[in-house]
Amino acid sequence: MTDIKVPQGQKIVSFSAVVTRANGRVENLGLIDHSHAYLLPVKLLKAITKVPANLERLFELRRMGAYGATIIPTGSASIDGGKAVFAGLVEAAGGNYISPKYIAFGQGNPTGTRITALVTDLALSGEIGAPGGVNLNTGQSARITGTPTQVTTTNSNDTMQVVGTITAGTALAIVEASLNTTSAFPYTSTVATQGVLSGTGTGTFTVTSSTNLPTASTNYQIDSEVFTGTSSGTTITITARGVNGSSAVSHANGSNIQACSVTGTGAAGLMAAKGDFAVINLATNDTLQLTAKIQFT
Helix, strand or coil, X not given: CCCCCCCCCCEEEEEEEEEECCCCCEEEEEEEEECECCCCCHHHHHHHCCCHHHHHHHHHHHHHCCECCEECCCCECCECCHHHHHHHHHHCCXXXXXXXXXXXXXXXXXXXXXXXXXXXXXXXXXECCCCCCCCCCCCCCCCEEXXXXXXXXXXXXXXXXXXXXXXXXXXXXXXXXXXXXXXXXCCEEEEEEECCCCCCCCEEEEECCCCCCCCCCEEEEECCEEEEEEEECCEEEEEECCHHHCCCCCCCCCCEEEEECCCCCCCCCCEEEEEEEEEEEECCCCEEEEEEEEEEC
16 A cells, blocks of 8 residues: 555555554554545455445545545644644744654544544544543553654655554553644543533533533534533533534534644644544553554655
């Protein structure tokens, strides 16, 4: 998959994975997500195209030019994103001179449910550092610090690569990952009771924990929607729905909710790139080595 040709000027994001089970068995999962959603490993392609409807869907994705893994662009004048991160790295002197080498892992919403990565996203759907500030992965105190290097895909050193390994302290079902500028976990919890999130309006709802919940106006990610809100105790007041180009949609009680950066400070920094993939189930003491690549063409 390293010889994929793309139009000049595009940035290609890909994620590959290797799982090492607690008994020492190594499972090389290969490419698990790519910027072009219709480009798949040969083994997976053979499996899914046995069903005619799946083959038709692949052709539809090809016609649409649909993407999978993605760079998170700057959404508006008040929201920084991946473009700001990479521009800052080039400038090497500004406020965004921070390598997005910290890898976040998510379990979807609910756990094990894949949420498609979108350019409007500002966070994962269910980062494993929570809910309620309690780490779901025993023994992990922060996001994984990856090892960044330059590697060659087409032209010399045209690709940024980050490799990081997570060890499961408990059973995990991982379906998403991202590159971030900070190692700290953001506030993440679940929706306890609500009336407004079952529709598309504003108003108040409650979360299960107020530990580390920001009180100032903050963006939050829930499923594929970003909204803005303020909090008091365990009550969040929504002031704007469908922020950053996302769509206001209905959500259920128990949904994961995660704080995300408004202007590049707080809420665990900026998410520069994100991918989603079929569930990777880890048992206690299994490890997952993730390789994220961003190719500049």
